Amino acid sequence: MPSYKLTYFFFRGLGEPIRLLFHLAGVQFEEVRMNPDQTWLDIKDSTPMKQLPVLNIDGFELPQSGAILRYLARKFGFAGKTPEEEAWVDAVHDLFKDFLAEFKKFAAERRSGKSAEEVEKFRSEFFLPARNTYFNILNGLLEKSNSGFLIGSDITFADLVVVDNLLTLKNYGLFDESEFTKLAALREKVNSYPGIKEYIAKRPVTEY
Amino acid sequence: MPSYKLTYFFFRGLGEPIRLLFHLAGVQFEEVRMNPDQTWLDIKDSTPMKQLPVLNIDGFELPQSGAILRYLARKFGFAGKTPEEEAWVDAVHDLFKDFLAEFKKFAAERRSGKSAEEVEKFRSEFFLPARNTYFNILNGLLEKSNSGFLIGSDITFADLVVVDNLLTLKNYGLFDESEFTKLAALREKVNSYPGIKEYIAKRPVTEY
Known part of the structure; x- marks a missing residue:
């Protein structure tokens, strides 16, 4: 099983459907929820598209909530059957x-x-x-x-x-x-x- | 081979990458380019999401340029290899x-x-x-x-x-x-x- 790490802000926003998908699939993931006092600007430039969420899968980084959702949903069986x-x-x-x-x-x-x-x-x-x-x-x-x-x-x-x-x-x-x-x-x-x-x-x- | 019909406005916009994909793949498609004098409002309510482009594949209707592109690109082999x-x-x-x-x-x-x-x-x-x-x-x-x-x-x-x-x-x-x-x-x-x-x-x- 790959090791998943999801980085997003503390609120629901565009990260929440990804969290829901992990819980729906019963798949463990590490979660980084950035609190308001953490400085997003310090890590912004190190993210692939200067934005969150970012999913890290054994070192492979994937940005964009839609791309992340689709990638995981296809793996876990929640992307449609045909x-x-x-x-x-x-x-x-x-x-x-x-x-x-x-x-x-x-x-x-x-x-x-x-x-x-x-x-x-x-x-x-x-x-x-x-x-x-x-x-x-x-x-x-x-x-x-x-x-x-x-x-x-x-x-x-x-x-x-x-x-x-x-x-x-x-x-x-x-x-x-x-x-x-x-x-x-x-x-x-x-x-x-x-x-x-x-x-x-x-x-x-x-x-x- | 299914029969494809793409409906969009006369300009490039969100329809053009789909047109390019058909030409790249060398796949025939019927094209409806709505001219300025055609009344979009007359057909708007008959489209699945009240917008264009719409792709019709043997009667199956698909809206949203991104969904259309991905669907065709996966069929034609232009969506990525892994x-x-x-x-x-x-x-x-x-x-x-x-x-x-x-x-x-x-x-x-x-x-x-x-x-x-x-x-x-x-x-x-x-x-x-x-x-x-x-x-x-x-x-x-x-x-x-x-x-x-x-x-x-x-x-x-x-x-x-x-x-x-x-x-x-x-x-x-x-x-x-x-x-x-x-x-x-x-x-x-x-x-x-x-x-x-x-x-x-x-x-x-x-x-x-």
Whole structure:
């Protein structure tokens, strides 16, 4: 069994779906969670793409959360069962990344010091339409699904990225379970999956 | 041989690396290039993720340029030769997408109607540092490369996305071959590859 080391910040962010995947697969990994007092700038230049997460596998370094997730998910069996399922898992991951870019714009707006009115205007005019498009596409996939997961007959890394982000959206007041019941059911299903349930119960609590 | 149909806009954009991949592999595909007078909004809701490109393979529809590229590249043999090479090809593609988000911000700034001074300030303070980080990472990969391609011993879809974007950057005055000689050499190498060379000579010329 290779030796895995995952380096990321202390919060969930783009590192959490990778952590969830290790726990789902029941595979041991060393974890470096950089605390706010550790100086990221000291190690930034030594990372392959000047960013985190970075996965180290017996000395082989791999950057980029999407590349890491796919690499591990294919090894562990959570990337889809056919080339076509794998492609759709990738497509949902890409959709999530596109949406995340919109969410980050909203988060930046909220942090910007602008008035509550301006932030609300941005939320209702720009962010919510993007969120609704994203949720509607995910909802359509769940309506077609026989398993209750987004793609195919079992959990994949696409479910992990979507569900982890739902918690962040909930913390920001942007996801209401009673309004989006299929997504809420997916979240419940993923969060009670063996391996994930135990991890979530004891992990550090962070807003994002 | 399956029957492939690629639907995208008339310009290069996120569709071009997929077109290049088909030409590189010498695989026939039907192409729908939506012209400016065609109403994208009429077909938008019928696409799986309300966006283009969409690849149709004997009725199986796949959205998202990254998912399409990876799916085809794995079929055609341009996705990397080992799981580790495949992961790094994915990581470079993700790096490109991250950079593209920065480039789009600059392009939006240029279109915004702001003064030349403001656009130049954005270019020098925000865009160029992001471009330099991106170019430096790519340059580091090329310095380590024995093949002259970004990852492994032969051309992959990572080379295609990077090289096609270099043309766009050049058209925007943001890529100077004499300043970035390794990237210029990669571009020359990819653009003279059999299959690609012939296609590029006859394709429609668009700014992006």
